[in-house]
Amino acid sequence: MILKAPTIARVSRPGQFAMLKAPGVFLRRPLSIAGVNKDGIEFIYRVVGAGTRELSLLPRESALDIIAPLGNGYEYDLKNRVPLLVAGGTGIASLRFLALSMPVAGVLFYGGKTKNDILPLKEIAARGWKILIATEDGSRGHKGFVTDLLKRHIGAGRPGNMVLYTCGPHGMEKCVSQIAADNNIPGYVSLEEMMACGTGNCQGCAVKTGDSYKMVCSDGPVFNINDICF
Amino acid sequence: MKKIKASPDTSINFAGIKCKNPVFVASGTFGYGYEAADLTDINSIGAIITKTITLSPKAGNPPPRLAEVTSGILNSIGLQNVGVAAFCRDKLPLLQKLKTPVIVSIAGETAADYAAVARALNGKNGIAAIELNLSCPNLKKQIICQNAQLVNQIISRVKKACYYPVIAKLSPQVADIGALGILAESSGADALSVANTFPGMAINVNTFRPKISTVTGGMSGPAIKPLALRCVWETARRVRIPVLGGGGIATGSDAIEFILAGARAVSAGTANFIDPQAPATIAAEIAEYMKKKNISSLSDITGKVMV
Structure with missing residues (x-):
């Protein structure tokens, strides 16, 4: 989904x-910004409930009431490190925006349940990114978890030069957090949580x-991966 | 948003607090009070009620804390707040810059806790009144309003501990909310806030688990509006002190219903989550209604429901 919103497009950063x-549902729905173009913002989402279903049924050129950009966004002062992005399912949304915004190319690990969960990412590949795909049923790329590929890549490389960025299902993020800790790699995680206001x-x-609770909307959604108690 | 010119006078005096309009923001729906400055004109709000402050900091309840239900939400935040010392040090200076009156919501487990928070706030600039949260449904102990003796002790001790007007926020989860209002009034409350969220529950049928971590939570939003309106009517006609009415208010018409039921002021709560400008819009719609009906002062229609 692409929304025309030039001002928001100009000020949005990856991770926000x-x-x-959405019509017909009570609360607003939070969606990661998946990219920007000259006068619009892009979203990638999956229909999971009433809100996303209503969004998917909107006719072209509908007007939509949105509040954006919200949240902190990814830090990407890379300090000469190679960025490793680990996306699961619709977690690709914010990482797509990040990959398209980074000054250097790295490696994108992209996982889904089946090949139907994997979106084409030609624009990221065109910027020199290496894209490694895993599906749980083996219908595309490696059969298994995307974190298998991540472990293999880290094992064959120099972890001291790497930095991790991840967004996806809780289990995958937890696994990436463990890998980051085991290999002493700095990392950032973007979290998803039920929100009423987003502000x-x-x-x-x-x-x-x-020792405390932080708010995904206003303290995050991006956190240092070591700070989260998965 | 519609702009209304030549507005009638919507200002009110609520228990000695001068407000430019009768639309307040309910506790727990507007942070400490200044956070939404980017999203709305805070000075367009009648009065701000802060999130509830306790003597010691509170971490709040574990997630999930929220569930959406039909026309409303269930929440169980657990009064997460920085505690009264940090509130006075870090938050109050930001609130002192606002022109809008600020009412500080406070809570505790015992009358001594409430009195200690009130004492810590006493004498500070920028506080127009104290609201006693006697009605949080998400703490492990009972809802305070279900213990009449405790309600009486808290109100009378807080009145002695500070010079601010004291607003008692009542729970709808009691046998006779009108009688509770009379008790609060005779204990020394300067005003009532009616009502808090209604205890409720939601279950995920796929996982068999409750949708919020504390199993039950407080329900708010348009779904509870008729329930809250009944509470306001039952209370306002039995007390002389002013009543702040709230529960599911999202439009000017909703607010007028509460005023007709006897509320001197109204609060927008859950509506703020969806539209940070809801209080300003509601106030503008009240003014538009007054103009259309040729009403010069809200006191002309307060409690004037014809039954």
């Missing part, structure tokens, strides 16, 4: 999100960090 008012007021999207 929007709260969209820090409702305090609904709590995530456990160290």
Whole structure:
């Protein structure tokens, strides 16, 4: 989905999100910004419930009430490290924007349940990124988890030169966090949580960090991967 | 948003607090009060009620804390807040810059806790009143409003501990909310806030698990509006002190219903999550209604439902 919103497009950074008012559902829905172009912002989402179903049924050129950009976004002062991006399912959305914004190319690990979950990413490949794909049923790329590929890549390389960015299902993010800790690689994780407001007021999207709860919407959605208690 | 010219006078005096309009933001729906400055004109709000402050910091409840239900939400935040010392040090200076009156919501487990928070706030600039949260449904102990003796002790001790007007926020989960209002009034409350969220529950049928971590939570949003309106009507006609009415208010028409039921002021809560400009829009719609109906002051229609 692409929305025309030149001002938001100009100020949005990878990792930030929007709260969209879908017709027929009570709360706004948070969606990661998947990219920007000259006068628009792009979204990649899966229909999982009533809100995303309503969004998917909107006719072309509908007007949509959104609040954006929200949240902190990814840090990408790479300090000469090679970025490794690990995406699961629709977690590709914010990492696509990140890959398209980074000054250097790295490796994108992209996993899904089947080949139907894997979107074409020609524009990322065209920027020199190496894209490694895994599906749980083996219908495309490696049969198994995307984290298998990540472990293999790290084992064959120099972890001291790497930095991790991940977004996807909880189990995958937890595994990436373990890999980051085991290999002493710095990393960032973008989290997803049920939100009512997206702006820090409702305090609904709590995530456990160290000794306190932080808010995914206003403290995140991107966190240092070591800070999250998975 | 519609712009309304030559607005009628929507200003009110609520328990001594002068407000430019009767639309407040409910506790727990507007952060500490200043965070939404980028998203709305905070000075367009009648009064801000902060999230609830406790004596010691509270970490809040584990996630998931929220579930969407039909026309509303269930929440169980668990009064996450920085505690009164950090509130006075870090948050209050930011609130002191606002022109809008600020009402600080407070809670505790005992009357002594409430009095200690009130004492810590006493004498500070930038506080127009204290709201006593006697009605949080998400703490391990019972809802305070279900213990009449405790309600009486808390109100009378807080009144002694500070010079601010004291607003008692009542729970709808009691046998007779009108009688509770009378009790709060006779204990010394300067105003009532009616009501808090209604205890509710939602279950994920795929996992068999409750949708929020504490199993039950507080329900809010348009779904509870008729329930809250009934509470306001039952209470306002039995007390002389002013009532702040709230529960599911999202439009000017919703607000007028509460005023007709006896509310001197109204609060927008869950509506703020969807539209940070909801209070300003509701206030503008109230003004538009007054103009259309040729009403010069809100006091002319307060409690004037014809039954």
